[in-house]
Amino acid sequence: MTDEREPIRVGVLGARGRMGIEVCRAVDAAEDLELVAMIDQGDWLFNASDAGAEVVVDFTTPDVVLDNLHWCIDQGINMVVGTSGFTEQRLDRVRTWLSHKPDVGVVIAPNFGVGAVLMMQFAARAARFFESVEIIEQHHPRKLDAPSGTATHTARLIAQARADAGRGAMPDATKDEVAGARGADIDGVRVHAVRATGLVAHQEVLFGTTGETLTIRHDSYDRASFMPGVLLAVRAVRNRPGLTVGLDPLLAEM
Amino acid sequence: MTDEREPIRVGVLGARGRMGIEVCRAVDAAEDLELVAMIDQGDWLFNASDAGAEVVVDFTTPDVVLDNLHWCIDQGINMVVGTSGFTEQRLDRVRTWLSHKPDVGVVIAPNFGVGAVLMMQFAARAARFFESVEIIEQHHPRKLDAPSGTATHTARLIAQARADAGRGAMPDATKDEVAGARGADIDGVRVHAVRATGLVAHQEVLFGTTGETLTIRHDSYDRASFMPGVLLAVRAVRNRPGLTVGLDPLLAEM
Amino acid sequence: MTDEREPIRVGVLGARGRMGIEVCRAVDAAEDLELVAMIDQGDWLFNASDAGAEVVVDFTTPDVVLDNLHWCIDQGINMVVGTSGFTEQRLDRVRTWLSHKPDVGVVIAPNFGVGAVLMMQFAARAARFFESVEIIEQHHPRKLDAPSGTATHTARLIAQARADAGRGAMPDATKDEVAGARGADIDGVRVHAVRATGLVAHQEVLFGTTGETLTIRHDSYDRASFMPGVLLAVRAVRNRPGLTVGLDPLLAEM
């Protein structure tokens, strides 16, 4: 249990990236948090430990985030990770590292927006009532991964809910397909990734049954929308040893 | 408690209307239901009691539905009502009539589609997390009331959820308005009713907070989509004395 | 030149399919048209010539439509084709057959809805002003091809307009893709095909440039919406020898 009266000492990895800049600004503006290290490509991770960071926020890239996690867990530093690209296999590696450090907490969330989290909750809830469901995510064209981490996560939640309700495969008579037209198959749920200049971060989950469709859509126009979720995780992670995936359990505690 | 092995005897009011025709067809096709009376403008309500109807389904119009309710309750006939136009005041009148007939059940639902019901549940759930929310409903131009019963009901659910969470009025700096531009005010929630040829029945609930929006949209393409909900109510109403508003309590019991 | 005072004798191929039934109904209801042959799987094509059909409407499947075209052209019968799956190569084969029959006319349209045709015209017009554009089409899950003929046709129109305006490839930094996530590549335009119960026929063309997007969306709720376009083509095809692709040239003449 940490002393809540002292500001939490926070380091940021990927501090000069688009999300990192916002995180630094938000941490700096929060009275109960202190920004003690801003680290980016070319900087030493030791800066974080030297500065006494209790929590490190990581918005880097899929190819370096695992190294960052390994190092921070080893150093006993808690982490809040918004970097995308986490497969179940990658999560298992993090769980293994954490098993040797029972006091360290890590929150990995594919999306820190409360709107996005509600979208996922509603999607999981609706899944059992509909014959069909597909996901369309839309992002700016500088994004490296397709589909987005949020879309992949949503697809898995839906697949699980359908399985729990005993629902089989969705109807699909396609027999003449131009490669890729039907999207990526994530646990049996089709996911389509649109990339266009002007877009920010959007996702639509489309449910269909006889004669009706239900659509849940999230539009994120501004990175600032993620900051309340990031700060919530920063404040909670020291008291949540082990791995927490997604913002849901933290929201439920509010 | 009624005997479940005998088919339930069902009468339909508004039997020659668009929805009524679908209801007759659906009742007729269900093995556990028997269609005993099809009544429309100009027919006697006595036909329903003479035929021994246990449940009467009403898809008529706002100007006659109250008389139908009064008469059926008096006769001890249970009712499932999909006619729109129910205000809190009208519901109170129905409650009064029912207080004199403790065995009679009435289900009044602004919408019998499971997609619509989920839309309303999600809207009520999301309401506390967002600063702003407005409703846009879209229907064919033959519709008599604006906004729709579903939209009005959704607005009230949202208003209640906001009040429970201590949320005040939504931000709105409008000072130069062409009359009607900002929609109808239903308990502080703005509702916009679009009417156009080609549309069937659609509703969008738009939530907004800093930098993000969450939209829940329901599209009903076919009246057939309401039938599972109507039959569910027909089967349940005899065992639910008093007034049940909306399909939610029935779904929760599934 | 044919005598306009006698009703045009019309045969329908695929007469028991969903679209074929609508076509038969629409032809039957039109005073200036006479339905002389309804042909489906298992029936002889000779029925059409025996009945003296001047125009044959084909809503069959991609695997038989070419044989139908070959046979009708050989017989000197004009055709209106709504079956999908036409590649440039297939169109060339039709042109070759028609070159031997200079009096025969064939109209092949990926879509007979006026809304769809306007969508394609607007998409072609907007193409030069935007850095990015992608297509999302959504259909019922009984559809055999993905993407739809309309989507493929729209993509080609856009690709041509971009080439004419000297626009190069669209920005896309994707380097970590689950196969299919980024859709089908049709002449450099990404096309996504969604399939779900409850959907009818929908298409969205999304254009993006710095800070803004423009979306053109067509929703077809009912096959009846295609009939005015089909009848327009039936009336025009005898006076348009050779191959006409799309409804645009016919609309322009109105």
Next chain:
Amino acid sequence: MTDEREPIRVGVLGARGRMGIEVCRAVDAAEDLELVAMIDQGDWLFNASDAGAEVVVDFTTPDVVLDNLHWCIDQGINMVVGTSGFTEQRLDRVRTWLSHKPDVGVVIAPNFGVGAVLMMQFAARAARFFESVEIIEQHHPRKLDAPSGTATHTARLIAQARADAGRGAMPDATKDEVAGARGADIDGVRVHAVRATGLVAHQEVLFGTTGETLTIRHDSYDRASFMPGVLLAVRAVRNRPGLTVGLDPLLAEM
């Protein structure tokens, strides 16, 4: 005719407003333009003439823009106006003032985004083909007028196109309306104005006819999207004496 080699001297009214700040930045960054006056509430308009402004850009409010126009026209200064709230009556007053100053040019545009201009062009073009059409515009809740100038302008273009095609009133059976539900009536076209935190500037034009709808939607995520249009007008206005309404004529000349 002005000398094109010297940078154009530009003043900005409403320079500390959200749009004004963007205009100042964009003018400052353009090599062929020189920012000579930044004027806001409390500053003297004389600053613009003293600084030798050839063109003044006005993003102020409906209640002061007419005074600004009157003064600038009197001084012989050309104007580019993005402030909303222009009725036909207001435009006539500007035309009267300009009739006394034949060399002065004024461009008043309800919207400077190329996406918005295309949306309006497409809407005007589609109008004759559809029985019904309504407009839904969505903006941030700090907006003063409802509906937006763009929506009003679009409605008028559509009304004119319908009248030209001999189309009468749209079908609408509404007889039981909560005040405002059916939106504002702009020349017979219903316009709905949604206001919510998180929104930026969005507009949807929905056309409907039997069995189908066509939707044209414009989303503006960032004020930067208007700057190319504003600068285009600044460069063109000195050579366009009299009143130019909308960006269309300027785009057509490109």
